[in-house]
Amino acid sequence: MGVSGSGKSTVGLLLAERLGVAFVDGDDLHPPANVAKMASGVPLTDEDRFPWLVTVGGALASSRSEGLVVACSALKRRYREIILAEAPSALFVELHAAPDLIVARMEARTGHFMPGALFDSQLRTLEPLAADEPGFRVDNTREPEKLVPEILSLLAPRNGR
Template sequence: MQAEKKVFIIMGVSGCGKSTLGMALAEHLKIPFFDGDDFHPKENIEKMTQGIPLGDSDRKPWLARLNQIAMKHKDKGAVIACSALREAYRESLQKGLEKNVLWVYLYGSYPELLGRVSDRASHYMPSTLLQSQFDTLEPPPYGIHIPLSLSVDQAISRILEDSNISG
C-alpha cells in the first residue's frame, strides 16, 4: 500500500488529538494536511461557540466540502482531521473513494478528554459540548484504533505498521 495513494481520515471526539496526530502523520508521509475544523461554515462555528451541538443538517455541507478535498487528493494522498462521529458521516466523507480511505480512530475516556478540551484556550468549541459528541459517537468497527495513551510517534508507528505502509 502506498501512502501517496491514501487519504487518511483521523477521527474522534473533540480533544482527542486529531489535528496534532494528523499534522505529524502528514509531515512524516510528506502529504498535505487538512483540519476539518477550518472548513466549518460560519454558522456552525457560531452555534458551537454558543454551546449548541450541531445537527445532521449542519454537518451535511461541511462533510460534502471535506469529501471534495479528499476526492481532489485521492491520487496523491492527504491527511484530514474530522470528527466523523457517525457512520452516516463517514459514508459521506468517503463517497467515491472507498478504496483510497484509511480510517484512524482516536479514542479515550470522557474524563481524559474533558480535561484536554477544558485546557484548550484557542478553540471555539466549549467543553460543555463534549458530552453531546460522546452521545453522537458511533465507534467504527473498522480502521486503525489508537488509544490516547500512545504518543504521537507511537501512533504514527502503529498506523504505518497496521496499514502496511513503509515510511
C-alpha cells in the same frame, strides 16, 4: 476521527508530516454558521453537518494522487459514508481515549471554538468505527510521537508502504 479533544489535529499533523502529504483540519472546512453555532454551545444537527462532510470528502477526493490527512470528527457511521461517497478510498483512524483524559486535554487547550460543554453531546453521538468500515481504532493515551509509528504500521499494508 474522534470526539473533540481526542487528538485528531495533533496526531493528524504528525502523521501527515511522516507520510509527506498535506494536512487539513476539518474544522477549517466548516462554514462560518457552523463555527458560530458550536462556539455558542449549540450542537450541530445532521443537516448542519451534511454539506460540511461532502466538503471533507471532496478535499480527500481532490488530493487522492498526492495523499491528504484530514482531522475530522466523523462521529457517526452515516457521516463516514458521506465522506466515502466522495472519496471511496478514504481510510479512518479513530482516536480513542478515556473521557476524563479527553476532558483534561480540552481544558488545557486555548483558542479553540469548541466548548467543553459540547463534549457530552459528542460522546452520545459517537458510533465507534465498525469492523466492516475502512480503517481502524487506536488507543490514544500515549504521546502523539509514540502513536504515529503505530498508525503508520497499520496503514502500511493498505498503501503498499
